[in-house]
Amino acid sequence: MELRKSYFADVRKDDLHEIGQARPRSDSPGHVTGKTAFFADRNFPGMLHLKMVRSPHHHARIRSIDTSEAEKHPGVVKVLTAKDVPHNVYTILILIQVGPEDETVLADGKVRWRGEAVVAVLAETERAAQEAAAKVKVDYEVLPAVFDMEEALKPGAPIVNEYHGQNYYLYDSGECRKVRFGDVEAGFAEADHVLEQSYQSSPIEHAPTETTGCIVVPEGNDRFTCHTNTQAMFFTLDNTSIILQMPGSKLHFVGGTVGGGFGGKVDVIVEPIAILGAKLTGRPVCFVYSREEEMQISSPRAAEKVVIKDGVMKDGRIVARKVTGYTDAGAYSRHSPYGAQKGAGHYPGPYTIPNVWIDTYCVYTNRTPSSAMRGFGVTIGDFALEVQMDKLARLIGMDPLEFRFINAYRDGDMKAHRQPTEGAALIECMQEASRAANWPVAEKYMAMSSYVKGT
Amino acid sequence: MAIRRGRGVAAINYPTGMNLGGDPTQALVHSTPTGNFMVTLSSVDLGQGMKQIMAQICAETIGVPTDRVVVDTADTDTGPHCMGTFASRGTHRAGNAVIQAAKEARQVMLEVAAEELEVNASDLETDGQGNILVKGAPQKSISIFDVALSAHFKRGRSISGRGMFLIPRSYPEKETGAMKPSTCYAHACTVAEVEVDDETGEVTVLTVKNVFEIGRALNPKMVEQQLVGGSWMGISHALYETTEPYYPNRDHGGTDFNQYLMPGPGDLAETEIIVLERPSADGPYGAKGPGEMCANPQIPAVANAVFDAVGVRIDTLPITPERILRALKAQAN
Numbered sequence: 001m002e003l004r005k006s007y008f009a010d011v012r013k014d015d016l017h018e019i020g021q022a023r024p025r026s027d028s029p030g031h032v033t034g035k036t037a038f039f040a041d042r043n044f045p046g047m048l049h050l051k052m053v054r055s056p057h058h059h060a061r062i063r064s065i066d067t068s069e070a071e072k073h074p075g076v077v078k079v080l081t082a083k084d085v086p087h088n089v090y091t092i093l094i095l096i097q098v099g100p101e102d103e104t105v106l107a108d109g110k111v112r113w114r115g116e117a118v119v120a121v122l123a124e125t126e127r128a129a130q131e132a133a134a135k136v137k138v139d140y141e142v143l144p145a146v147f148d149m150e151e152a153l154k155p156g157a158p159i160v161n162e163y164h165g166q167n168y169y170l171y172d173s174g175e176c177r178k179v180r181f182g183d184v185e186a187g188f189a190e191a192d193h194v195l196e197q198s199y200q201s202s203p204i205e206h207a208p209t210e211t212t213g214c215i216v217v218p219e220g221n222d223r224f225t226c227h228t229n230t231q232a233m234f235f236t237l238d239n240t241s242i243i244l245q246m247p248g249s250k251l252h253f254v255g256g257t258v259g260g261g262f263g264g265k266v267d268v269i270v271e272p273i274a275i276l277g278a279k280l281t282g283r284p285v286c287f288v289y290s291r292e293e294e295m296q297i298s299s300p301r302a303a304e305k306v307v308i309k310d311g312v313m314k315d316g317r318i319v320a321r322k323v324t325g326y327t328d329a330g331a332y333s334r335h336s337p338y339g340a341q342k343g344a345g346h347y348p349g350p351y352t353i354p355n356v357w358i359d360t361y362c363v364y365t366n367r368t369p370s371s372a373m374r375g376f377g378v379t380i381g382d383f384a385l386e387v388q389m390d391k392l393a394r395l396i397g398m399d400p401l402e403f404r405f406i407n408a409y410r411d412g413d414m415k416a417h418r419q420p421t422e423g424a425a426l427i428e429c430m431q432e433a434s435r436a437a438n439w440p441v442a443e444k445y446m447a448m449s450s451y452v453k454g455t
Numbered sequence: 456m457a458i459r460r461g462r463g464v465a466a467i468n469y470p471t472g473m474n475l476g477g478d479p480t481q482a483l484v485h486s487t488p489t490g491n492f493m494v495t496l497s498s499v500d501l502g503q504g505m506k507q508i509m510a511q512i513c514a515e516t517i518g519v520p521t522d523r524v525v526v527d528t529a530d531t532d533t534g535p536h537c538m539g540t541f542a543s544r545g546t547h548r549a550g551n552a553v554i555q556a557a558k559e560a561r562q563v564m565l566e567v568a569a570e571e572l573e574v575n576a577s578d579l580e581t582d583g584q585g586n587i588l589v590k591g592a593p594q595k596s597i598s599i600f601d602v603a604l605s606a607h608f609k610r611g612r613s614i615s616g617r618g619m620f621l622i623p624r625s626y627p628e629k630e631t632g633a634m635k636p637s638t639c640y641a642h643a644c645t646v647a648e649v650e651v652d653d654e655t656g657e658v659t660v661l662t663v664k665n666v667f668e669i670g671r672a673l674n675p676k677m678v679e680q681q682l683v684g685g686s687w688m689g690i691s692h693a694l695y696e697t698t699e700p701y702y703p704n705r706d707h708g709g710t711d712f713n714q715y716l717m718p719g720p721g722d723l724a725e726t727e728i729i730v731l732e733r734p735s736a737d738g739p740y741g742a743k744g745p746g747e748m749c750a751n752p753q754i755p756a757v758a759n760a761v762f763d764a765v766g767v768r769i770d771t772l773p774i775t776p777e778r779i780l781r782a783l784k785a786q787a788n
Binding site: 021023031198207266367379382425 | 469474499504515531534536539541627629631632634640642666673675677679697698705717729734740752755756771
């Protein structure tokens with residue numbers, strides 16, 4: 001890595017003692033010698049293991065659940081169903097007033113995705129819990145499922161989630177988050193070329209070294225200590241408090257170094273049910289995802305579809321950009337309404353375009369709920385935007401890098417969401433990339449600056 | 456049939472912190488009797504090194520070496536509220552809270568030192584080595600060790616401070632979408648060079664040259680580890696990963712690392728990282744959050760390079776050999 005100090009030297013003081021110094025990480029020796037303690041390194045006498053009975057169907061009504069055989073299985077201590085969860089229907093962003101509550105801790109009457117948790121089994125060993133889980137009998141009436149976002153948005157599509165009533169998240173702005181800036185149709189009319197293209201991504205996995213999990217210990221003072229690898233301590237504690245209808249003062253969350261997050265550990269999934277198990281059994285409870293659960297049960301990055309329509313002039317100026325983004329939330333909201341909305345704030349990318357129209361939708365389908373992942377709301381948008389930029393440059397016969405200089409945002413430029421640009425540095429990044437990659441651009445672009453003229 | 460070479464570019468920006476703000480983080484700082492400093496947080500270190508960075512930020516602000524700062528975090532019984540470690544917010548939000556707390560503690564420390572040296576606190580400065588000196592008369596000094604002892608056992612002062620950072624929440628205007636998503640943005644430009652085997656559809660990323668503008672490299676070695684890791688993740692996202700290979704079909708999802716593909720050590724591209732620093736107005740020592748951004752530009756850069764190599768557009772992620780071969784076949788027809 002190289003630090004190029006020549007850029008922005010006039011606005012930066014490099015006279016600091018500790019900042020800017022490559023001090024060795026204090027936790028590195030522990031990591032490389034195996035001494036760093038992770039939550040799962042703890043072992044408590046009498047600790048129970050929790051395993052989930054999961055839906056084999058994408059969408060089904062639950063006619064009945066029979067746990068009698070499972071309860072008789074050797075080593076089984078407790079079997080939990082929806083009726084055991086005090087506030088079973090929840091949504092995590094309720095803490096910042098983003099509702100409605102739309103998800104169940106344990107399925108109640110219906111399952112909406114393959115892998116949804118239905119029954120929790122607590123046993124003396126992992127094996128006993130797994131074997132007993134296989135003995136739980138759930139009678140399902142399979143319902144039509146919808147997997148494709150376009151199909152889900154059509155009239156008459158099966159309703160994925162009754163708490164929403166339609167297969168999209170209803171924002172205060174309606175069926176999508178909207179940004180309107182200038183007159184996009186006038187922009188298309190004036191453009192030399194109009195290009196509309198569609199981009200698609202697939203769900204991906206966070207693939208942390210350490211899978212999601214927690215160990216809960218009931219303490220003598222009527223409190224519960226939850227050793228967890230959540231990325232958000234109080235966010236998880238406060239949601240747990242709501243779900244279990246338990247005062248937050250009864251909960252003590254202890255984290256530490258997490259073996260990789262990438263956004264995969266900000267759903268509140270393992271802690272509430274493990275704490276409930278510890279409360280009802282009076283024993284420590286361990287609930288850790290298997291690798292298979294981490295990959296197919298834990299929320300992935302949402303699949304997204306992005307449709308971009310651009311109006312561009314022969315001289316390289318983009319005069320209009322219309323973006324329609326679809327985020328596949330799967331069966332429940334989790335963080336997806338937030339992610340789709342983040343996209344609306346991010347488009348049309350780091351370019352100054354006078355006419356912009358943005359709609360971003362959060363769509364429900366019968367698949368594993370998606371949620372947070374490194375860059376969600378932006379990552380797929382950037383893929384779409386930057387491939388589109390390449391296509392536009394080639395369409396008008398311009399060098400793709402030079403084309404970006406022409407449109408790059410600079411300090412003071414008004415963004416589509418009506419904030420003036422501050423602290424821009426796109427131009428300088430491209431100038432340095434031009435040098436580093438030996439990708440020459442015209443001298444006038446190398447002479448550009450992100451600063452406002454005259455300052 | 457041939458191995459074809461191509462090159463692609465992408466330029467991006469990325470907002471720091473939770474979209475639309477409203478995501479608080481608090482910090483507490485106090486000194487031990489012998490002048491070491493504790494930073495207490497409830498933020499989570501995901502392995503990216505947050506504890507180390509908070510220690511350096513506290514040390515810089517108080518004016519002591521980093522090894523005199525201990526960070527206690529991720530315990531809800533001791534640490535004040537943090538919204539969490541996500542949204543490229545850890546360094547920015549918690550760092551600002553630590554600075555505020557450390558400034559308050561530093562002020563008490565200087566007041567106690569001033570009493571010991573019989574000067575005004577405003578005439579004092581720290582040397583960064585653990586001493587407090589009179590400005591312009593450095594021979595008149597006291598160690599922070601002695602100041603802390605005095606505060607605890609003689610003067611009855613608590614060298615401590617409270618910190619809080621909150622960007623007020625922005626609510627998007629319903630019809631126009633007017634809003635304030637973020638207060639600062641990191642930037643990147645990536646150039647990727649690939650080889651595509653037009654017989655097998657296999658893509659090899661030869662080089663990635665990433666230029667990142669991140670506000671301030673608080674610890675350059677840790678910046679490097681995060682940016683290199685992110686760059687690898689971006690390439691992996693572009694070419695390999697998915698839990699649903701035939702999305703929206705739900706079949707064939709991988710359940711372990713034999714089925715869920717990621718590039719191994721032998722697939723690593725030659726990776727170059729160049730860092731620019733335009734300090735942000737509200738960042739801790741100017742830092743922005745590049746944690747998420749650094750995994751983004753490689754995806755379109757690789758996609759554009761694949762087109763440059765073989766002349767087909769793969770607009771669906773991941774860009775698998777199967778998709779490339781199907782596109783080549785369609786093009787030939």
